[in-house]
Amino acid sequence: MECTASGRYDLPFxxxxxxxxxxxxxxxxxxxxxxxxxxxxxxxxxxxxxNKTKPSxxxxxxxxASRANxxxxxxxxxxxxxFKKVTGQSPKxxxxxxxxxxxxxxxxxxxxxxxxPLAGFAIRGRELVVYLSVEGGRQKSLLSxxxxxxxxKVCLYFRQLADLDKSVLEQLVIGSIAExxxxxx
Numbered sequence: 001m002e003c004t005a006s007g008r009y010d011l012p013f014x015x016x017x018x019x020x021x022x023x024x025x026x027x028x029x030x031x032x033x034x035x036x037x038x039x040x041x042x043x044x045x046x047x048x049x050x051n052k053t054k055p056s057x058x059x060x061x062x063x064x065a066s067r068a069n070x071x072x073x074x075x076x077x078x079x080x081x082x083f084k085k086v087t088g089q090s091p092k093x094x095x096x097x098x099x100x101x102x103x104x105x106x107x108x109x110x111x112x113x114x115x116x117p118l119a120g121f122a123i124r125g126r127e128l129v130v131y132l133s134v135e136g137g138r139q140k141s142l143l144s145x146x147x148x149x150x151x152x153k154v155c156l157y158f159r160q161l162a163d164l165d166k167s168v169l170e171q172l173v174i175g176s177i178a179e180x181x182x183x184x185x
Contacts, residue, residue: 053116072123086174087102102177118180126159142168149163
């Protein structure tokens, strides 16, 4: 049986099955969808999105120097001290713009897997962002006490570190790390 350029095979099956495939020649991280029972059964290859945020050897100091004014550089140094204290790890660039500490491997029901920083921050325009899991009553209570910020799904945005209660921020980071370790091992 040969695969055509469109990725089609003729198959005599009668159901729909979806599963991940590791080593399809010439294709990285693909899903094969078997369309079974149709008049024109096919196998269709679908790309799984490649994780763009990977650890790199880029310089954290150069990233901060290139993106931050004097106040923001000072805030970044304080954040780096906080993350080092909490994780015991040195910073590493993840992708072009995340300063990450330690890492965890995740796996979703969809089959998507990857690696992400356990804790981290980034410079985003005029704001700094700390990446946090704020699920659970304790985390939400701390979030209400941390100071002037706005919250995305996992992004705590703020203008300057002076707007936040640093001890509450530290507790939020500790709680977030504990949650990620509990969830992903």
